[in-house]
Each structure stands twice: as structure tokens, then as C-alpha cells.
Amino acid sequence: MAEPPTKLPPRVKRVARDLLDPRELAFVVAYCETFHIQDSAIAAGFPPKGAHVQANRLLKRDTIQAALLEEMDDRLYDVRISVDRVLREFAILAFSDLTDYGLADDKGRFVIDLKNLPSGATRAIQEITTKTLYEGRGKSRRAIGTETKLKLHGKQGSLEFLGKYLRMVVERKELSGPGGGPIELDVELTTVQREEIEADVLKNLDLLDDGSPLVVEAEYEGVEA
Numbered sequence: 001m002a003e004p005p006t007k008l009p010p011r012v013k014r015v016a017r018d019l020l021d022p023r024e025l026a027f028v029v030a031y032c033e034t035f036h037i038q039d040s041a042i043a044a045g046f047p048p049k050g051a052h053v054q055a056n057r058l059l060k061r062d063t064i065q066a067a068l069l070e071e072m073d074d075r076l077y078d079v080r081i082s083v084d085r086v087l088r089e090f091a092i093l094a095f096s097d098l099t100d101y102g103l104a105d106d107k108g109r110f111v112i113d114l115k116n117l118p119s120g121a122t123r124a125i126q127e128i129t130t131k132t133l134y135e136g137r138g139k140s141r142r143a144i145g146t147e148t149k150l151k152l153h154g155k156q157g158s159l160e161f162l163g164k165y166l167r168m169v170v171e172r173k174e175l176s177g178p179g180g181g182p183i184e185l186d187v188e189l190t191t192v193q194r195e196e197i198e199a200d201v202l203k204n205l206d207l208l209d210d211g212s213p214l215v216v217e218a219e220y221e222g223v224e225a
Contacts, residue, residue, distance in 0.1 A: 016066035027058055028067045032075060087165070089123065094158035096124035101150055112148050127151040 017025055027044035034040055041055035042048050058064045076082070100121050102112040114122075130148045134141050164171070177183045 015070065016063050017070055019063050020067055024058065024064065025067070027055065028064065028071050031055075032068065032071045087162070088120075090158045090161055092120045092124050093153050094155055094162055096121065096152050096155065098152070101125075101152075112150055124152050125150065126153045 017028065020028065023045045027040055027046070030040035030043040031037070034043075037055040037059070038052040041051035041058070046054050098110075100118055101114065102110055105111050128148065128150055130146055132143050133145045133147055135144050136142055
């Protein structure tokens with residue numbers, strides 16, 4: 001079965017790149033090829049001395065950033081890379097099934113059959129090795145068959161990527177202070193700031209059952225206004 005065609009967005013028009021001078025455009029092209037700041041500036045014709053500084057200045061400009069996006073979009077278009085194609089490739093690796101590549105015979109041995117593979121299944125294969133089996137020794141040694149080993153790409157990495165893409169897996173990072181303790185914040189509040197915080201807290205607190213407001217006592221260590 002043929003693989004569905006890759007859907008690509010329309011090719012990005014040259015807008016920002018047409019606003020650049022030849023050296024700036026050359027820098028954009030070189031940077032998209034190497035992602036090395038200094039080397040890209042030198043390749044674009046800027047003097048080696050101070051090339052890193054000049055490149056940083058260029059990367060801070062909005063027109064350069066827009067031109068880089070245009071250039072990268074063009075390159076992705078030329079090699080037909082899209083989100084749809086990348087996800088489909090991850091799915092092939094994540095959901096590969098060993099039974100697509102053969103079945104067990106009546107003796108419990110797995111027999112590889114690559115003649116009727118599903119579309120894209122070959123891309124999940126990491127390695128195929130074949131060796132000839134022999135029996136006997138010396139002049140009586142003769143080939144009696146072959147042994148083929150099939151190794152698929154690991155599934156875990158692809159499943160984790162798809163899980164994150166679908167937001168099924170959320171990465172959490174825990175921040176802590178020295179020795180794993182809490183992070184201590186040293187905040188100095190003026191009298192005016194303290195009064196504003198107290199007023200805001202009291203305004204949002206619910207009243208007690210008897211209708212009297214809840215009294216909040218707090219101590220502050222800070223500077224006076």
C-alpha cells in the first residue's frame with residue numbers, strides 16, 4: 001500500500017530576506033547551514049576580528065530573525081519535512097509489531113517473512129544480519145541453511161515523544177534550596193506595601209459564621225517607607 005502524500009504548507013514568500021543586503025543574506029544562509037554564530041559571520045564576509053560580536057548584533061534584529069524563519073521554512077519545504085511526516089515516522093517506530101515481520105512455526109521458531117510488510121514497516125528495522133549455517137568439518141563441511149536475525153528500533157523513545165506531543169506526559173521540575181531544603185526569599189516591604197497587601201487579603205476573605213470579619217495577624221521584617 002502506498003504511503004499517503006506528505007501535506008506541506010504553501011512555500012514561504014521572500015519578504016524579510018529581500019530587505020537584507022548581500023552580506024546579511026549570506027549570514028542568514030550560512031547560519032541555517034551550520035548554526036555557528038562566528039563561522040557564519042566570517043563566511044558572510046565579515047572580518048574575523050569581531051565576527052562574533054557582529055553576528056550577535058545581527059541575530060538581535062527582527063528582520064534577521066524573520067529572514068531565518070523564512071530560510072528554514074524553505075529548507076524544510078525542499079526536503080518535504082512537515083509535522084505530519086515527522087509524527088508519522090515516530091508512529092511507525094512506536095507502534096512497530098514483531099508479527100508484521102514473520103510468525104512462529106509449529107516448532108515455536110520465529111520465521112522471518114519480509115515479503116508482505118505493511119507500508120513503512122521497513123523503516124522500523126534497525127538491523128538485519130544473515131549468516132550461513134554449516135555442519136561437518138574439513139572436506140565434509142557443507143552448508144545446511146541460513147540464520148537471519150532481525151532487530152527493530154526501540155519503541156520507548158518514540159512513545160515518550162508522542163506522549164509529550166499529545167500532552168499525556170508532563171515534565172515537572174522541582175526547585176529546592178541548599179541541601180534540598182526550601183527556597184528562602186528575602187523580600188523587603190515598605191509600610192505602604194504592607195498595608196496594601198493586608199487590605200487586599202482582608203477584602204478577599206470570607207466572613208465568619210457570626211458575620212464578623214476574620215482577623216489576620218502577620219509580622220513583617222522590612223524597611224519603613
